[in-house]
Amino acid sequence: MFNLLKIRFNQGNQAIPDIRTAKINDMFRGIPYIATESADKTVESVCPTGAVKSTPLSIDMGKCIFCADCEKACKKNEIKFTNLYKMSSTSREKLIVNMHTDLKSYEKTAVQTRKDLKKFFGRSLKLRSVSAGGCNACEMELNACSNVNFDMGRFGIDIAPSPRHADGIIVTGPVSENMACALEDTYLAVPEPKIIILAGTCAISGGLFYKSPALNRSFIDKYKTDLFIPGCPVHPLTVINAVLSLIGA
Amino acid sequence: MKWAETKNNKPLKIDDIPHIGIKEFIDDAELLAKQKNRLVSLFGMNNNNNVTIYCVFADDENSKLLIASTELKKGESYRSITLNVPSFAMFERELHEEFGIIPKNHPWLKPVRYSHNRFDKASRIENYPFFKMDGEEVHEVAVGPVHAGIIEPGHFRFMCHGETIHHLEIQLGYQHRDIESLILQSSSFADKKFTTHLAESIAGDTAIGHTSAYVQAIESISDCKVSLRAQSIRAIALELERIGIHIGDLGAISNDIGYLMGNAVFGATRTLAINSMLAICGSRFGKGLIKVGGCGFDIYPDLKENLIRTLTKIDSDVTLMSETMLSHATVLSRLETTGIVDPHTAGEIGMAGLAARASGLPIDVRSDHPFGIYRYYPVYKTSIENGDVFARTYLRYTEIKNSIKFIFEQLENLPDSNEPLVQPVQNSTPDSFTVSMVEGWRGEITHCAITDSNGELIRYKIKDPSLNNWFALALAVRNNAISDFPLCNKSFNLSYCGFDL
Numbered sequence: 001m002f003n004l005l006k007i008r009f010n011q012g013n014q015a016i017p018d019i020r021t022a023k024i025n026d027m028f029r030g031i032p033y034i035a036t037e038s039a040d041k042t043v044e045s046v047c048p049t050g051a052v053k054s055t056p057l058s059i060d061m062g063k064c065i066f067c068a069d070c071e072k073a074c075k076k077n078e079i080k081f082t083n084l085y086k087m088s089s090t091s092r093e094k095l096i097v098n099m100h101t102d103l104k105s106y107e108k109t110a111v112q113t114r115k116d117l118k119k120f121f122g123r124s125l126k127l128r129s130v131s132a133g134g135c136n137a138c139e140m141e142l143n144a145c146s147n148v149n150f151d152m153g154r155f156g157i158d159i160a161p162s163p164r165h166a167d168g169i170i171v172t173g174p175v176s177e178n179m180a181c182a183l184e185d186t187y188l189a190v191p192e193p194k195i196i197i198l199a200g201t202c203a204i205s206g207g208l209f210y211k212s213p214a215l216n217r218s219f220i221d222k223y224k225t226d227l228f229i230p231g232c233p234v235h236p237l238t239v240i241n242a243v244l245s246l247i248g249a
Numbered sequence: 250m251k252w253a254e255t256k257n258n259k260p261l262k263i264d265d266i267p268h269i270g271i272k273e274f275i276d277d278a279e280l281l282a283k284q285k286n287r288l289v290s291l292f293g294m295n296n297n298n299n300v301t302i303y304c305v306f307a308d309d310e311n312s313k314l315l316i317a318s319t320e321l322k323k324g325e326s327y328r329s330i331t332l333n334v335p336s337f338a339m340f341e342r343e344l345h346e347e348f349g350i351i352p353k354n355h356p357w358l359k360p361v362r363y364s365h366n367r368f369d370k371a372s373r374i375e376n377y378p379f380f381k382m383d384g385e386e387v388h389e390v391a392v393g394p395v396h397a398g399i400i401e402p403g404h405f406r407f408m409c410h411g412e413t414i415h416h417l418e419i420q421l422g423y424q425h426r427d428i429e430s431l432i433l434q435s436s437s438f439a440d441k442k443f444t445t446h447l448a449e450s451i452a453g454d455t456a457i458g459h460t461s462a463y464v465q466a467i468e469s470i471s472d473c474k475v476s477l478r479a480q481s482i483r484a485i486a487l488e489l490e491r492i493g494i495h496i497g498d499l500g501a502i503s504n505d506i507g508y509l510m511g512n513a514v515f516g517a518t519r520t521l522a523i524n525s526m527l528a529i530c531g532s533r534f535g536k537g538l539i540k541v542g543g544c545g546f547d548i549y550p551d552l553k554e555n556l557i558r559t560l561t562k563i564d565s566d567v568t569l570m571s572e573t574m575l576s577h578a579t580v581l582s583r584l585e586t587t588g589i590v591d592p593h594t595a596g597e598i599g600m601a602g603l604a605a606r607a608s609g610l611p612i613d614v615r616s617d618h619p620f621g622i623y624r625y626y627p628v629y630k631t632s633i634e635n636g637d638v639f640a641r642t643y644l645r646y647t648e649i650k651n652s653i654k655f656i657f658e659q660l661e662n663l664p665d666s667n668e669p670l671v672q673p674v675q676n677s678t679p680d681s682f683t684v685s686m687v688e689g690w691r692g693e694i695t696h697c698a699i700t701d702s703n704g705e706l707i708r709y710k711i712k713d714p715s716l717n718n719w720f721a722l723a724l725a726v727r728n729n730a731i732s733d734f735p736l737c738n739k740s741f742n743l744s745y746c747g748f749d750l
Contacts, residue, residue, distance in 0.1 A: 003573040007514060010566065014517045025524070027531040048435070048446045067446055067537055129399040133426050135746050137453025137534050140497075142399045147516035161397035176749075178363055178374045178423045179402055182394045208450055211434065214365035214427035233453060233534060 014148040019155075019240050028235070029066040029081040031106065032059045034099045039078040043070045049201070049208055052079075058098040061087055062204040065232035086110075088229045088242030095204070095228060111227065111245035118248035120193055121167055124156040125247055127197065128166035128190060132183045133209070134173030137233035138200035142172065150236040155249050157240070163187075168195035168226070172234075174202040174209040180216035187223065195226040197243070199234045207232065250277050252306070252315040257618035258469040260683040263699070266303070267317050271327050274304070274319040281306045281315060282334040287612070288599055289314065289684070290695050291340035292710045293348050298323060300348045305684055305697065309617040314684055323368070326351035336599025339716055362422035362749045366430070380418050382408040387415075390731060394423045401745035405734075412730045417723045424749035432709045436467075438677045439705065443467060443541045451711055452747035453534060457483075457490040458689025459711070459747075460539040462696040465620060466685035466709075467541050470700055471677040477664035479543035479671070480621040485659050486526070486535050488652040491690040492560075493522035495645040495652075496567060498742050502642055503574065505736045506583040514570045518563055525559050528552060543671035553660050564653045571646040584639035588725040588737035591636050598724070601717040602692010604741055607644045608636035608721075614688035626658060641740040677704035691715065691744065713747030 016022050024030075038055040046052075051063035052070045057078060059070070071079045084103055089095050089110035097106070131139050145152040146159065160166040163186050175183060187196070198220070201207040206215060229242050243249075251267045269277070282288065286306040293300040299320050306315040321327065329352030330337040341352040343361045349368035352358065360367070363374040382389075387410050394402035402423040408416040428451055435444040448463035449456040461483055468475060496519040503511025523533040530538035530546045537545050548556070574580055590600070592609035605612055614620070615628040631647050633640040677700055685696045692714030699708040722741045726734055 003569065004510060007510070007566075007569055007573065010569070011514055011517060014513075025527050025531075027528055029531050029537075048444065065446060065536075066532075068531075128395075130395050131399070131401045131424075133424050133746070134401065135450040135453030136401055136744065137450075137456065137536075139399050139401060140454060141533070144516075144520070147520065148513045149517055149520050159399055163395075173424070174426065176423065176425055177365070178425055178749075179394065181375055182402065182423065186395050208446055209426045209428075209431065212365075212427050212431055214425050232536065235533070 015151045015154070016149055019150070019237065019244070022237055024083050024085050024235070024237060026083050028083040028085065029068055030084040031061070031082055031087045031103055032064070032097060033080045033082050033103060034059065034078065034097060034101070035080070036076070036078045037099055039074060043073050043079070046070055046073045049205070049210060056098055058096050060096045060205075061230040062092060062095040062228060063201065063207070063210070064230065065201055065207060085235050085238045086241050087231070088227060088238060090227055090246065092225070092228060095230060111242050113245060113248040114226070116193070117195065117246060121247045122249055125168070125243065126158050126160035126166050127168055127170045128160050128163045128186060129170050129172070130183050130186050132171060132173040132179040133176035133215070134200065134202060138172040138202070138231075141233045141236055142170065142199065142239065145236045145239055150240060152240050155240070155244060157243055163189035164191065166190050166194070168197065170197040170199050171203045172199050174206045174212070174215050175217045175219060177214050177216040180219060184219050187219070196223055197227040197229065198225050199229045199239060201230055201232045204228050204230060250280065252277065252281070252317045255314050255316060255684070256312060257314065257614070257620050257684065257686045258465050260470050260678060260681045261316065263680040263682055266682060269317055269319055271319050271321060274317060275328060275330055277317065278304060278330055279333050282336070286315065288334070288336045288340070289686070289693070290697055290710060290712055291337065291344070292697065293344050293350070294699065294708045296320070300350060302344065303682070303697070307618065309612055312618050314618070316682070316684070321350050324349045324351070326353050328353055329355040331355050335597045338598070339720065360422070362425050364422070364425055364750070365427045374422050377420055379406045379420070380408070380416065382416060384410070386410060403745050407731055407734070409731055412732065414726050414729055414731050414734070417726050419719055419723055421719070421745060421748050424746040426746070426750070428750045429709050429711060433706055436706050438471065441674060445540060449536045451750070452713055452744040454494060454744065455490070455689045455691065455694070455713070455747065457486045457535040457539060458687050458694050461487060461621070462685045462687040462694045464539055464541045465687065466683055466696045466698040467674070469683045469685065470681050470698055471674050473542050473672055473674050475543050475672055476666065476668040476670060477622070478666045481659050481663055482544045482548055483539060484622040485548070485656050486529070486538055487687070487689070488656050489522060489526055490535060492563065492649050492652050493519055493526065494690045495649045496522055496563070498645055498739065499571065499642065501739045501742070502638070502736065505739050506580060508574060508580055511570060511574050514566065518566045518570070521559055521563050525556055528555060540671050542674050543669070545671070547666070547670055548660070548663065553663070557657065557660060560653050560656060564650065567646070567649055575643065575646070581639065583736070584642055585637060587638040587733055588729055588740060589635070589637045590721050590725045592634060594724060595636065595721065598720055599717050600721050601714040602688070603644060603648070603690070604641060604718050604721060605692065606630070606632040607640035609634040612693070614686045614693050618686050620687060622659070626655070628655065638736055638740040679704040689714065691742070692718070711750060713744050715743040715748040718743050719748060
């Protein structure tokens with residue numbers, strides 16, 4: 001009894017007070033800043049997922065695993081990964097950044113609030129999580145979204161234990177052949193209106209596994225995605241901020 | 250018996266591995282198992298129309314590995330070893346699935362993971378025929394592949410009588426990404442291109458463990474000497490990963506018995522641990538830290554001070570919470586005698602890692618087959634005999650404390666860096682075979698690498714400890730209430746993608 005009180009006192013209030021302005025360690029690799037119009041071709045060859053193009057110099061955050069191997073290969077600081085974590089977008093094309101991308105305005109505008117979604121889900125959004133070949137890093141970060149620090153539940157956003165109770169699905173992993181059927185079945189079991197969120201680079205583009213013959217990404221091509229959340233793995237702050245912006249909460 | 254002897258990370262010439270007939274191979278394997286050697290790996294390699302089969306045994310007491318090979322035609326049959334040595338069960342099933350080799354009289358020759366390169370392409374995961382049990386009041390419960398929380402996919406089929414589980418069949422393979430062949434495609438010694446990123450994603454929750462095994466395999470076949478400082482940082486990361494996951498597991502176990510205080514406190518404490526990893530390398534899971542030849546990031550003095558401060562807090566928070574939780578009668582009544590695997594069964598089915606130590610098998614790669622800095626800073630093995638959920642919970646608590654102590658010791662004695670943190674990799678040794686073992690937080694991770702006459706990788710075999718332990722979970726839940734399955738499952742916390750590859 002006294003120990004429990006002692007623990008309660010020691011722990012204090014763990015929740016991050018304001019998710020939208022939370023600070024993150026400088027070491028975190030978020031949106032890349034690109035300084036020049038072009039770079040040497042070697043930056044393309046060091047990229048494990050083909051996310052970097054040298055002329056014009058651009059990085060596709062939907063393919064990037066944020067390993068920063070390209071940053072190290074750049075001799076004149078052409079690429080610098082910042083710790084800006086609001087890298088999600090409602091449009092696939094926007095995830096490609098180049099020297100003309102204004103990082104501050106990217107953070108504010110890349111996720112467009114949808115009026116229809118705000119009306120339906122603005123105060124309560126239940127998502128069904130489907131891991132389809134994910135390595136369990138994105139899955140653990142999605143779990144962390146609901147812990148006492150990030151506490152996604154305070155915004156009415158939760159993970160639903162059944163597709164019948166869900167308003168959409170959040171997909172992690174590159175969609176393995178063996179999961180393709182179960183993924184589509186889950187989506188079809190969610191009642192309308194519903195949304196699709198792709199969390200993590202693997203879900204958006206196949207990530208490191210884009211060349212694997214054991215994938216079947218026909219589901220991703222067949223249905224329209226409402227929100228892209230990059231990261232390898234996704235950071236809880238990236239996820240929560242993106243969803244909040246999407247539903248205008 | 251003429252099996253080749255080697256050690257962890259000590260490469261052998263392929264020609265030095267005895268190539269013996271299948272009959273001798275089986276007899277030897279059964280004899281070795283009888284002499285208390287432990288099966289570490291058994292895998293095949295395509296060799297025109299034939300399959301070369303390599304078998305690795307561990308002699309834990311003498312820190313030795315024993316290796317031999319044999320050859321069979323695809324589709325050929327032989328007498329199953331599983332009948333006499335049950336720990337062969339999963340490995341023989343894997344050989345059967347990949348190459349069509351038939352172990353005659355194998356007790357249950359079902360597919361392992363419906364891999365992309367499977368021999369019988371007609372068999373599909375969607376129409377797998379599950380084991381059936383008949384009788385009045387017997388019922389089936391099907392769970393998965395998509396689960397109620399945020400978990401990787403897998404299918405569990407329970408055969409129950411009332412609330413009691415009589416049999417659990419676990420069907421995996423949904424996560425299969427064909428990672429072994431991807432590693433072969435993207436790794437190249439010729440242009441010094443290595444795919445540590447793929448190794449980080451074998452199982453993202455064990456990024457440090459698997460990547461350490463991968464880089465050690467590459468370094469050993471290319472005779473690359475890693476600086477002591479980098480070895481020390483790798484061990485710090487490995488222990489930090491162990492601390493983070495174990496604390497998370499204690500939280501998950503608390504959650505499953507409705508002890509929400511534990512869930513909240515352990516959840517918050519885990520954040521401290523993985524944020525320390527972020528402070529070292531920019532990733533909460535340690536992605537990007539381990540490189541072939543060394544480490545991508547150094548630990549500077551101010552970071553060192555921060556780590557010591559954070560770990561001291563983690564230590565006191567975990568101790569207070571665990572001691573409080575594990576002295577509650579209500580908590581103990583849920584954990585004790587739930588999901589038991591007894592020491593005899595654990596040894597027979599070849600369990601590994603934390604779960605094996607909780608069932609009274611004192612095996613730990615860090616002290617049995619030491620690698621990296623563990624060769625100079627030994628880890629003492631801890632084990633408990635009970636084999637129940639309590640044992641697996643309590644052992645996690647003990648290991649967290651030991652790991653924190655180990656990190657303090659490393660940080661105090663961090664070797665100076667006169668050499669570069671990442672050493673260049675030389676050309677690899679042609680026609681060689683190496684076994685790289687690492688004690689990840691789940692247990693023994695084994696990577697085997699084979700090079701061809703040009704020194705390029707031609708076979709890369711990965712074994713996550715989950716391959717050893719999934720069957721243990723199926724046995725642990727027998728005669729338990731089905732409502733206790735989540736608790737048993739969390740106490741093992743096995744990897745789906747590490748198994749499915």
